[in-house]
Amino acid sequence: MYTLLLPLVIIILFFIFISLRVIQQYEQGVVIRLGRYARSLNPGVRFVFPLFESVKKVDMRIRVENVENQDIITKDSVPVTINAVVYYQVVDAQKALHGVENYKKATSTVAQTVLRSNLGAHTMQEMLTEQKKLDDLLRKTLDESTEPWGIKVTGVEIRSMDLPEGLRRAMAKEAEAERERVAKVITAKGEFEAAERLADAAKVISQHPVAMQLRTLQTMTEIAAEKSSTILFPYEMASLASLFQKSSQDEPTTLSDVIQKNSKLNDFDDLMEN
DSSP states (O other), X not given: OHHHHHHHHHHHHHHHHHHEEEEOTTEEEEEEETTEEEEEEOSXXXXXXXXXXXXXXXXOSOEEEEEEEEEEEOTTSOEEEEEEEXXXXXXXXXXXXXXXXXXXXXXXXXXXXXXXXXXXXXXXXXXXXXXXXHHHHHHHHHHHHHGGGTEEEEEEEXXXXXXXXXXXXXXXXHHHHHHHHHHHHXXXXXXXXXXXXXXXXXXXXXXXXXXXXHHHHHHHHHHHTSTTOOOOOOOOHHHHHHHHHHHHXXXXXXXXXXXXXXXXXXXXXXXXXX
């Protein structure tokens, strides 16, 4: 009796062993029964009928697909080489297996086509300044193309744009000229504001003559802080004219005579001080 039951128990245990399938947390199982879709299996230990059913596991995690470099001619006839990255996730395992032969290759191929067709309709300036907007447009367009396959595109990012060497130099010159223009405008505004302040200060000083003398003394004090400095004291032309007028009343003289006379007086004063 026991000899007959033992093979039967072994067969049952073997049947149970080959009927169990372990589905990982990040996977989803698709059960095919006699060539047709039967059901989907969630993560955990699941039972299938051997010989009649088979299980195909699909990774449900987000995948990162690097799109190959694409040579694109922009709307303004500029050749550009684009490198992008696509983030997508399988949301329906049954559609991913039965809707397309190879959903990974299909997604990559469609991404290349969408990249060329959409970016080719924009100018180079738009690609440089509106990259976030273009990323959203590419993601939306690619997601609409892969939706029948049970694939959700979560993001598209343009990683790099390789421009021709001549265009790079031209853009560098343009940027440098723009920076110089801004610097000149800022300098001109600073000089204009400084001129306005000086004009206001001149009006105040003209109303108070003593302020000019105080300002002169303050400037001389600041200069005298350096022992090695030579101070040239300004002499007003009005005083020099009065000196000529006074000298002409005594006797006719020239400018050189006046200077010589004054120098003699200075020498005499120095002699008296010694």
